[in-house]
Amino acid sequence: xxxxxxxxxxxxxxxxxxxxxxxxxxxxxxxxxxxxxxxxxxxxxxxxxxxxxxxxxxxxxxxxxxxxxxxxxxxxxxxxxxxxxxxxxxxxxxxxxxxxxxxxxxxxxxxxxxxxxxxxxxxxxxxxxxxxxxxxxxxxxxxxxxxxxxxxxxxxxxxxxxxxxxxxxxxxxxxxxxxxxxxxxxxxxxxxxxxxxxxxx
Numbered sequence: 001x002x003x004x005x006x007x008x009x010x011x012x013x014x015x016x017x018x019x020x021x022x023x024x025x026x027x028x029x030x031x032x033x034x035x036x037x038x039x040x041x042x043x044x045x046x047x048x049x050x051x052x053x054x055x056x057x058x059x060x061x062x063x064x065x066x067x068x069x070x071x072x073x074x075x076x077x078x079x080x081x082x083x084x085x086x087x088x089x090x091x092x093x094x095x096x097x098x099x100x101x102x103x104x105x106x107x108x109x110x111x112x113x114x115x116x117x118x119x120x121x122x123x124x125x126x127x128x129x130x131x132x133x134x135x136x137x138x139x140x141x142x143x144x145x146x147x148x149x150x151x152x153x154x155x156x157x158x159x160x161x162x163x164x165x166x167x168x169x170x171x172x173x174x175x176x177x178x179x180x181x182x183x184x185x186x187x188x189x190x191x192x193x194x195x196x197x198x199x200x201x
Contacts, residue, residue, distance in 0.1 A: 010071050010074050010075075010076075010077055013071065013074075013077050013081075013082065013085060014068070014071050017067060017071075017085060017089060018064070020089050020092070020093065021060060021063070021064045021067075021092075024060055024092060024093060024095060024096055025057060025060055027096040028053055028056060028057065028060075028095070028096045028099055028100075029053070031049075031053070031096060031099065031100045031103075032046065032049055032050065032053060048103050048104070048106075049103035049104060050103075051103075052099050052102050052103035053099060053103065055099075055178060055179060055182060056095050056096070056098075056099040058182045058186060059095065059119070059122075059182055060092065060095065062182065062185045062186060063088075063092060063122065063126070066126070066185075067088075067126075070126075070129065070130060070133065070143070071133075073133060073137075073143040074133050074136065074137075075136070075137060076136065077136075078136050080132045080135065080136065081129070081132045081133055081136050083132075084125070084128050084129040084131075084132035084133075085129055087125045087128065087129070088122065088125040088126055088128075088129050090125075091118055091121040091122040091125050092122055094118045095118060095122075098111070098114050098115045098118050099115075101114065101115075102114075102115045107171050107172065108171065109167050109168055109169075109171050112163075112167035112171040112174045112175070113164055113167040113168065115174075115178065116160055116163040116164040116167055116174055116177075116178070117164055119160050119163070119178065119181075120157065120160035120161060120164065123153065123156055123157050123160060124157065126153075127150070127153060127157075130143060130147060130150075152184070152185075155184075156181050156184065156185070159177050159180070159181050160177075160181070162177060163177040163178060
């Protein structure tokens with residue numbers, strides 16, 4: 001199928017998803033309220049809120065970036081891929097709420113558990129979307145070849161599970177895991193784009 005036909009088939013799905021990502025980031029930034037005082041020192045009270053926002057912003061941009069590359073491998077969206085994409089957006093849509101709660105929790109375990117659970121479900125949902133795209137290509141998916149065993153994704157899933165467990169005892173360790181996984185993914189994953197380039201070479 002030509003590149004223009006691909007764009008016609010998947011552009012609505014990608015445009016809708018991009019809109020959701022933009023709205024989620026907007027909702028999160030609206031959750032940062034001005035401090036009660038009028039001095040720079042008063043900003044210190046917002047430090048946990050801002051750091052949590054920065055972490056969640058990074059996660060959403062990582063997902064947006066990889067989601068963009070993921071859809072480039074989709075020839076024609078079917079029911080399974082559209083529902084899998086909606087499932088991913090559902091879990092990502094909970095990040096602003098979890099971000100607000102975590103940022104004002106003062107290290108409590110419940111917000112850390114919820115944040116870790118949402119990240120875990122988002123990772124699983126991204127994997128399910130990948131599998132739905134691969135199935136839709138009837139065994140001719142460039143995505144399957146690009147992902148391979150997807151070791152990086154499996155490691156992330158295990159770390160999210162560990163973060164949920166640690167949150168019940170030492171939430172600060174969970175925070176470190178959240179940051180570590182984000183750092184691991186902030187370096188662009190070039191597997192898919194490299195595979196697409198090889199297909200067109």
